[in-house]
Amino acid sequence: MPLGQNPPHTHPRATEILTVLEGTLYVGFVTSNQADRSNKLFAKVLNKGDVFVFPQGLIHFQFNPAHDKPAVALAALSSQNPGAITIANAVFGSKPPISDDVLAKAFQVQKGTIDWLQAQFWENNHY
Structure with missing residues (x-):
């Protein structure tokens, strides 16, 4: 969906890997509670064929920045029971x-x- 998003969420029991099949996605995750008290955003614009890994338990998101083109992605999780917290x-x-x-x-x-x-x-x- 143009301008569609999967809002910030986490999977407490799984790592997620996402592959873009069509279109463009802006994706990212945030580390938390680092030793220096920082919360760092790791984000990237992905195009067809690009892959991104979201580490287990970290807040992450996907967003289609295009106003006129859909995006299609395939996600896989490392657990059959990953959990999801929006x-x-x-x-x-x-x-x-x-x-x-x-x-x-x-x-x-x-x-x-x-x-x-x-x-x-x-x-x-x-x-």
């Missing part, structure tokens, strides 16, 4: 919701911003 759904769409105080402090924003984010239908709003 970050926005987990953080802002949990039932019951995570406390506004906790999220406002974690994201360093006002509670009204958290209320607005929690009111979104994340499971239907990420395409």
Whole structure:
């Protein structure tokens, strides 16, 4: 889908390998909690035939930057039970919701911003 995305998510029990079969994808993953307290983004624009590996447990994404062309990719996971956690759904769409105080402090924003984010239908709003 043009401008389609697979939003930031993680697979806690598997590494993922992705091959682009058609079109272009902007992909990446973020390391976390490094010794120097950094969170480094590793990202690349992939074209037909390119391959990218997303390490187990790291937050990653795929995005089609084209306005007029679909992208097709094949992904494989190193486990038959990889798990999948979509970050926005987990953080802002949990039932019951995570406390506004906790999220406002974690994201360093006002509670009204958290209320607005929690009111979104994340499971239907990420395409």
